[in-house]
Amino acid sequence: MSSTQYLRPARLDDALVALGTHPWTVLAGGTDFYPGRVGKPVDVDVLDITRIADLRGIEVTAGGVRIGATATWSELIAAELPDVCGGLKAAAREVGGVQIQNTGTVAGNLCNASPAADGVPALLALGAEVELRSGRGARRLPLGEFVLGSRKTARRPDELVVAVHLPAWPQGAKGVFLKLGHRRYLVISIVMVAACVALDAVGRIARCAIAVGACSAAAQRLSSLEARIVGMKPDAAVASVAANDLAGLTPIDDVRGSAAYRRDAALTLVRQAIEEAAR
Numbered sequence: 001m002s003s004t005q006y007l008r009p010a011r012l013d014d015a016l017v018a019l020g021t022h023p024w025t026v027l028a029g030g031t032d033f034y035p036g037r038v039g040k041p042v043d044v045d046v047l048d049i050t051r052i053a054d055l056r057g058i059e060v061t062a063g064g065v066r067i068g069a070t071a072t073w074s075e076l077i078a079a080e081l082p083d084v085c086g087g088l089k090a091a092a093r094e095v096g097g098v099q100i101q102n103t104g105t106v107a108g109n110l111c112n113a114s115p116a117a118d119g120v121p122a123l124l125a126l127g128a129e130v131e132l133r134s135g136r137g138a139r140r141l142p143l144g145e146f147v148l149g150s151r152k153t154a155r156r157p158d159e160l161v162v163a164v165h166l167p168a169w170p171q172g173a174k175g176v177f178l179k180l181g182h183r184r185y186l187v188i189s190i191v192m193v194a195a196c197v198a199l200d201a202v203g204r205i206a207r208c209a210i211a212v213g214a215c216s217a218a219a220q221r222l223s224s225l226e227a228r229i230v231g232m233k234p235d236a237a238v239a240s241v242a243a244n245d246l247a248g249l250t251p252i253d254d255v256r257g258s259a260a261y262r263r264d265a266a267l268t269l270v271r272q273a274i275e276e277a278a279r
């Protein structure tokens with residue numbers, strides 16, 4: 001019979017030393033870790049990071065927002081965040097039920113890298129960066145370079161995600177998140193769209209970011225569409241959105257919906273998200 005180890009350090013440095021010397025599996029809220037092992041004994045050595053004070057909390061500064069690696073979805077919902085984070089808060093309310101939100105972490109959602117992870121498009125649209133640390137040092141990656149595909153991230157085995165950083169947006173910018181599932185709550189997404197929009201003094205789009213999830217192995221920003229609609233009035237921008245703007249998506253056929261249905265739904269949700277974020 002093999003035995004496994006469990007480590008729950010109180011100091012970040014101790015966790016980093018451990019990760020640098022042994023292959024540990026990181027455990028945060030466990031809401032992805034445990035469901036992936038139902039009926040099976042835990043057969044990996046577990047590094048539980050929930051006791052590390054440096055990884056907790058959500059801080060808002062003039063430069064943006066720092067979400068600590070063990071900050072939960074419930075903490076995010078309760079935090080006073082700029083309006084542009086409205087889409088992220090809406091996504092947080094979609095992650096399972098309240099029990100899951102009380103335990104599951106924002107960073108865990110990114111590290112798990114499910115194509116249907118609600119946090120990924122919302123954080124992509126905000127321009128989030130992921131801060132990684134190891135005994136060798138620290139680095140920050142834009143979220144689009146961190147989540148590389150289905151269950152695949154750029155995290156190296158000795159690295160820990162220590163925080164997620166959101167840049168500041170102009171005053172008045174707004175963010176929305178729209179999710180299509182088979183029912184209203186407790187459902188895996190068929191398509192989700194997040195948009196953040198800032199308008200200029202005459203009501204034209206000054207800055208925008210749009211991300212689509214569950215339509216490719218990793219959620220994607222629609223960068224060409226974003227660049228094209230900057231400078232336009234929101235109504236004209238919405239009217240101009242066409243199927244071609246979503247050509248880079250690669251939705252699949254599965255039990256939840258066909259690829260064609262996903263494309264169609266994504267087009268509708270992108271138009272709706274821009275309209276709502278610019279309102």
Ligand SMILES: Cc1cc2nc3c(=O)[nH]c(=O)nc-3n(C[C@H](O)[C@H](O)[C@H](O)COP(=O)(O)OP(=O)(O)OC[C@H]3O[C@@H](n4cnc5c(N)ncnc54)[C@H](O)[C@@H]3O)c2cc1C
Nearest residue numbers: 026028029030031032033096104105108109111117118161
């Ligand atoms: C009933 C139920 C419903 C759910 N509904 C939804 C839903 O609607 N939408 C949705 O998006 N998700 C949903 N989830 C999935 C899950 O709750 C979220 O993805 C959650 O945010 C995961 O966070 P966690 O802290 O529990 O991660 P954990 O399970 O602790 O970890 C997840 C993965 O990330 C790694 N990891 C975690 N933190 C770090 C870190 N700091 N550094 C490096 N690696 C790390 C772990 O090793 C593991 O591989 C649901 C889960 C359940 C059980």
